[in-house]
Amino acid sequence: MDRMIYNAMAGAKAAMQRQDVLSHNLANVSTTGFRAEMASFRAVPVRGDGASTRVYALETTLGHDDKAGPWNRTDRKLDVALVGKSWLAVQGLDGTEAYTRAGHLDINAEGLLVTPNGLPVLGDGGPVTVPPNTTVQIGGDGTISAQGATGRPTTVGRLKLVTPEAKLQRGEDGLFRAADGADLPADANARLESGVLEGSNVSAVETMVGMIAAARQFEQQMKLLSLSQTQGQVGAKLLSPT
């Protein structure tokens, strides 16, 4: 009986955490280049005396969903969307190289190519600087060219694009890194499209259905909790001296 109540509690807690993960995905349903977090329950048996009925449920996140998000045409020259499983290299706040799919780029006052939150975007030789008074274009292979007054575009660098073989892992800052933390080599064959932004790959339908399922599951655990309460009461009544 006491085991049942703890089992049901663990189940309810896992359903609540599932709800947290799903809410986060739903909150980012229109975040550029967002990758949905995948969640699953894991069975954790507790072995001991007697019948092994104590199997707790734990909520776990398996990592991100790496299917591509929808492309939206913006016609802004500094918006890029990556083709296939390639990623854009940026410099994280801790100075390490990190990867993102959000290709909304800007130029800051120093002429550095940056992401909206000010992280420098990396080219093949570190951060990319763009000369003032020029129009910047990004080619299909990440080549950045600046066109000045003379009308002749000059190449100022090339965005570092990587195509990881193993799945990247999301850090606490929302940027992705390789599992071993090492920098990935630039991929010469990676391609991008400029004037396009990749939307979030969260499926609203899937998330909503998952949410309903989690809510119902939670309800069932609540039912089990109240059931174990009734059971306890009946047991206590049987044993009580009358």
Added chain:
Amino acid sequence: MMRSLWIAKTGMEAQQTQLDHISHNLANVSTHGYKRSHAQFEDLIYQNLRQSGAPETEQTNLPTGLQVGLGVRPVATSRTYTQGALQQSDNPLDIAITGDGFFQIQRPDGSTAYTRDGAFKVDSTGQIVTNNGETLLPGLTVPPAAKQISIGADGTVSITTAANPTPQTLGQIQLASFINPNGLNPQGQNLYLETASSGAPQVGAPGSNALGSIKQGFVEASNVNVVEELVQMIQTQRAYELNSKAVQTSDQMLQRLSQI
């Protein structure tokens, strides 16, 4: 108590900010020289409730962890400085920039502001001013005798008078460009101010140094695309609804919890 309530709240707030931008764009659909802007979102930090790969026993590691993100936030307003459509007008002082660059405007406090709105007027002293009466730099005075004003593609302003049909040059309009126009601080009244992130203005004659040229008799219309705004509005509304559903579901779960 329950993270998902607060996470869904960040989602609703973000969509609300986006709708504010959309409404502002639609309100300015016929403002001269207006540039549309939208909010950009980013995901908030993640909480590692259980680190994947952490040792569970001496021999085994956790195959997967539990990482919960904390929602979304609007990180930047991105303004799109694409060229607006040129509308013909019969006013000789309506001028439009085709290409990059801003007109320089002297504000009453002496500072310089920048604008794409080229619907200028002449005030009682003959100065070329904006609709709000602020002077176009460099200050050009049109003499009362002027019959016809012509402004060339390179910004040269010249006049002819009834007595003298040979054009007399008054001066040249200068344009300013910025390395990061997204960093400009919009002031309302179609004006922008320089900030640390926009960089210093690069002033030059129209048509030089990648600056646009000037077209007399045209005004630049707003670059708001109504269809795009409406589609974005639908998307924003639905995303808002979905997030409110998440709040509702979390609420129902808590309600159920309080009933046992």
